[in-house]
Amino acid sequence: MPSGGISIIRVAFHTLLGCLTAMFVIPFVLVISISLSNQGWLNAHGFSLWPHGLTLLAYRFILQEPGIILRAYGVTIFVTVVGTTCSIFLTTLIGYVISRPDYAYRRVTTLYIFFTMLFSGGLVPFYLLMTKYLHLGDTIWAMIVPGLLSPFYILVMKGFLSKIPVEIIESAKIDGASEWRIFFRLVLPLATPALATVGVFAAFGFWSEWFNALLFITNQNLVPIQLLLYRIFENIQMITSNPQAASALGINMNAVPTTAAMMALVVFVAGPTLLLFPLLRRFYVQGLTVGSLKG
């Protein structure tokens, strides 16, 4: 690419990227705008990029019982932090083992892991395993254990760790380092980009988790934010589709911020992950190209 001056390719490239960025940013701006708009205005005029009749009613509607929301956030943060930490550790452990050329059964082990990507055990056996055999029903671990290991992440990790020269490991061995020491002091620091990539994937997975919670959690104190928001969403849907029920309860449909509240839910759910992503962006980009170049 020529240095200095404005080449046509450069302008086209920037325009394309600008359009792409706009495609991602505008919908989210729209979401925020709707969440801050007056429901009556939305009903009458539709959506706009700028909030009309600026109001925080949708957020007040969702935060009617802040204690429940805060507790649910707490559960989700616990699940995300503990789940992601354990997931990264276990994924790296397995990825490292099957990446070592001196491990005799690495092909069989890799096939064993890959095979689980192709077939799922099905919902019923999964439910029975979790509740009847592992006795994890209605415990916080029901939201953590199923997401601990993903074959895809293991293979991503293996791809990255395979690039670490065997000589480094061997020299560490000559220096008298044990396998655990090699893993913790050498492999983990070298694998930081891959850890960040897998960590972001895993964290998003744990953060967005709601279906396992729906299946296994009954205890009100263990409900994560996503399940709670799903319930709020369902209730709004019910009110919207049953004006009769709303009328019977004396609810003024125009006063309920239905659309605005749904968009406020999106802000609630997406907000923290939006903050997390820029922090890990540096590692993330590096991690995504893992295995794409042979050094």
Place this chain on the structure above:
Amino acid sequence: MQSGRRLRALPTTTERMNVVKMTTISKAVIGAALLGSCSLIGTGIIQAAPAPVSVNWYYPEFNTAVPPNQNQVQAAVNRITEKAIGVKVHLIPIPGGGAAYPQKLSVMLETGQATGIVWTSSWSLPWTNEVAAKAFLPLNSLIAKYGRGLTRTLGTKFLKGMAYNGTIYAIPNLQIEAYQPQLDGEITASEAKALNLQLAKLPGGAYEPTKIHTFPALHAFLVNLHKKYPKQIPLVTGQFGTVLFPETYGYWAVLTGTTNPFFVKMQPSYGKNPPKITLALNMFRQYIAMLHNWYQQGLINQDAGDITATEAHALQATGTEVLESCNGVPAWNPGNEASGVPKGYLPINLRITEGPLHGAPIYTGDASTANAIAAATPAPQRMAAMKLLNLVNTDSQLYNLIAFGFPKVDYKKIGPNSIVFTAAGAKYFANDNWAFGNVTRGYTPTSPAYPKFSWKVMENINHHAVASPLVGFNFNTTPVQTQLADMAAVEAQWNQPLLAGVYPVSKLSKFEAAMNAAGQQVVLKALTRQFDAWWKATHK
């Protein structure tokens, strides 16, 4: 924060000694009494009270969380049930309502992890699917032994609605089981009161909303209304179009749901020979032609063929609509406009204009919700579950507690049997009283929207309702699942513009051809075969 507890002065040495003495004496007395009673139990003179049997009860909670007073209400419920029938109930509400409940319970039932009473209905956790999957217990013998009271209060007409191949699988929660066919149930308006006042000034006769019972009369009324208020759209609809009630045209729908195109012509009696199932194409033609005519006259919103249900509701909420679509509001009973219809609304009834059931409310069983017993429930709990269902359906005190919670907290009594909800401070009630049993056994809830509500209207409708002769027939769809899926895809494409009046009748032949290509005739054959066999088995 004030804890409510007060600090107490520490006891003196003498006091402590007295306590020790008293405790020792008490222990000795209690110990002797226990030993004595043990020996009496051993000799059979005194029977030890049997431990109460615990029963789970799963039901949807239309709220985001388990109510704060759930445990207190459960404890109060158990005080009644343990004393009356020796049963301890564990109430398990599943927050998230209509969507979360069936997802959770269907897996729990399939894996045998749900035991006890399970709420079911035709629209959420469909009971016929669960019966076909053998997830629910047959209840005939349990009802005969432990459910005599509920049989008396519910009546066999509605119990039979929960029969699958002749066997009853659930106890219906009696509410509005029957309905009057109606395109639209109420007249409301944006500025409801203002417009209704003007409506009252409209010419009488056919234009009086309470006297509209036929489509032509409704049409004339809408045209008149549209002339008077040109800015208002008389009928706003969207995704699901209008609802076709085949009964209005003198047909029974063979399958539940309004879009399944299989019907049986209404007759005074059928005898032993099964009635013929038809596609009733003429009825569709008539209905679509009428709607399209209305659409062209501007009586239906012009974007009805494109907008979603949510968008339609939003449009309705802006106040452009004059008629609001609804099912189930008891607009049938003459004079009920003063009792069962929301304030500021006026009822419109479309009566059955063809066939022998002119003017009668009908019962098809497709609107019922019910409580079943999970197949994985152990034997002692099965009996306990049926005893509990029987008690809830017969004991008003228990029903009111389990349905509405505590007085003053969840509701305020405004008459001997009528209450008003305290929506803002409610700690238990979540508008799901209909999930527990026969609503007419409990308090009459009133609200600002329904100031003169009365169960009598519903009871009257239910009492007079004519049961469809097809109640109790359940189609096993397994052999034709592919065809049904293809038909559903065709319907998903066509239903909205057809049932919103956007398409002219000339397009109907294309829709019929698409349905035929999807395998409608194959389904018709399978349906007829099963239906004939069921009819012969049940009409000996």
